[in-house]
Amino acid sequence: MERKAPDRIYVPRRAEFNKLLEVGSPLAGKELKHIFMFALTIGYYEKLRIELPKQKEDLIRIEYLNDKEKCIIEAIAIESCNDINIILDKKKIYSIAEEFAAAGIGVLKNKIFGSEYGSFIKSTGNDCLEEVNKILSEVIEKID
């Protein structure tokens, strides 16, 4: 079952990812892997996943991801397939991540350029705050 692990991540349109690092973007100065992780997790959060076309461009080398980022990617694959054994199939894991990222990049682009200049970090921070508070209250409810 174990297939050869891929060495890089592919996306349908690399230019969309690059655009978010250009001057004028709040994420200018960050790295492509940050844009990828953002796009992937937003895609997952919004339950948006698209089948990848044959035409793909390589985005980043997997070795540039840290353990935490790799772990999040694997967790998303495990949860999406509801199967812990997917851990043996790295190719499938990264293919799932690419599918979520390909869908999530559009949402991320809207968040960055679709709102008032300079409000992206503020709105993302507030969204996360709201989300974590919701999570924590659910956890507390469970404990109770």
Next chain:
Amino acid sequence: MRIESIKLINFRQYRNVEISFSISKEKSFNIIQGITGAGKTNLLNAITWCLYGKEKHLTEKYKGYPILNNLTENKMRINEKSYVGVEIRYQDEYGKRGIIKRAKAFKKNDDGKLIEVINSNCNSTNGTILTMVTTVNNDYDISSTYPEILINQIIPESIERYFFFDGERLNDYFAENSGDKIREAVYKLSQIGLITNSLEHLIKKKNNLLKDEKLITPGVEIIREELENLQNMLDEKNGLLEDFREQKNKAIKIIREYSEKLRHCQIDDIKTIQGKREELIQQIEDCQKELREIKKSELDYVVGVAPMVYAYRAIGTTKDKLDKLQLAGEIPPNYKKEFIQKLLDSGKCICAIDISENNIHRENVKKLLEECDDITNNSAELIENRMILKNILTEIEQFPTNYKKYVSQIRNIEDKIRDNNIELKKINEKLENVDINEINDWNSKIIQYTKLRDQQIGNIAITDEEIKKINKNIKDLNFKLQKELNKEEKYAILQKKLLFCDESIKILEKIKNEIVDEIRKEIERETEKQFLELIWKKNTYSKVKIGEDYEISLLDNNNIESIGTLSAGETQILAFAFIGALNAVSGFHVPIIIDTPLGRISLVPRLNIVSNLHRFLSQKQIILLFTDEEYSESVREKLIDRSGKEYEISFKESEYGSEVEVIPYGKKST
């Protein structure tokens, strides 16, 4: 190629006939005489059927009738098979022998109807079996896999009619053959196919290259122009940046100068106020710097944690699954699958028991292997992931506290900046309201140059960004330029190839035209020579011309076009002369077989033709299929010295059908 013999089995009226021919150059004529309907034309058909699988000279009388001899057919019983076969034995111009044989099987079905038998042995046209063998060292041992191709190299089917033809139809020759057809014949017979093929190939190649050219036409010049524009813009912006910086520095210097004056003025209050103002300005600058740093940390923090928050559901679920596995004692597992496999492979257990043989111990270890999942091999990764996920969850939990800390810090600094600005405004107002001209003047200068400085700082920031963008565009364009330059190299090579094609096409066309023109003129000369020799009206015609459009014309002594006024016999003579000329210039060594060669020609020219045939068909094997009326004693006399073989076709009819025999001339039983 000279035909040594032809064997015909069940081919129309030829039930079982073998005819041998003279291949001698001295006695190159072979005569076969037979009454009308005896089977002369079908002998010609047998040859084209053997070579191409087609009866190319089939008369109306035989169309629709089976090729199988009717006597054989009538004698066949139900389900009995029989076959038609024609075998040509030949010798080529180098003395190499060959056999070409074509056969076709027939069967009588239950209804007594004749049907063709087609099976896996059939390898050629119309369900026939074609075989060709050639000799090596006087032995027939080379069987050709592609006999049709080889036959077409010896006698191309498309020009067969210039070698095997019906003399009676020659008078229609020029009516049926337009200039285009004559041109085609000249092209084919002069064997300039190699040149025309090369031309076609070069033109095709050139068209493909032109398609490529469209794809790689380099945009180097366009990019260079764009780069030049960008470079000019960059120079302009750099110049502006320098001006802005200069003005900013000048403003700072002036601000310092007047601030100094205010700080060292004689009035204590003014000194204190100016001191306070400078302190406030410094504090605001420090706060702004701190605010920038904190906002950057906030950005890094949010960018790092937000993906964890968005993926919380997956992280939580996976962590729960791993916790359960750990609780169940599955991670870490008691043993990994690969470890058990290694034990089995080594044949020795960890407790030193031998498990190499199929015994109970090996069975136990095998059982363990079956119980193990593949995932046990990755248990270390799962344990590590569990720890990382645990840390991520802690980070998520801490997000509200940490984020609020950033928000609070930012708010405090922004408040401080706002308060300092209010204070600064008040001080500025105080200084503006001082009723001392000199102080007012200094203060106005500070205010004026502070505005100018801030304006220049803004200008510098904007220009800096613009320069960054231009530099990025220059970088991208340089990358594009490099790609285009590579294309330009390819383009240069492509241009060379196109030039080569053009030059080659020109040269080949010139060679082709020269060859064709030369051949045309040679054919014209030969035709004229032979026609004037054969024609009985010696003083009527003066010139045969084959125009560049390949239309044949015959000029009389007054240089008037006369081809339309020729009698049937005269036209036949002209066609004869033309075909003779074509054969003379062609590179094909093929026998000439003429059916009813003298059909429409009256006695005097007949004798003239037969006397001269060997001259204009020199070096050729000639097979003439005469009717009894054509092959008169006087004609025979003219030919006999050059005839190697002389036959007549004898016709036999019985109640079952008919067949013919080919017997030496004059031996027919009465």
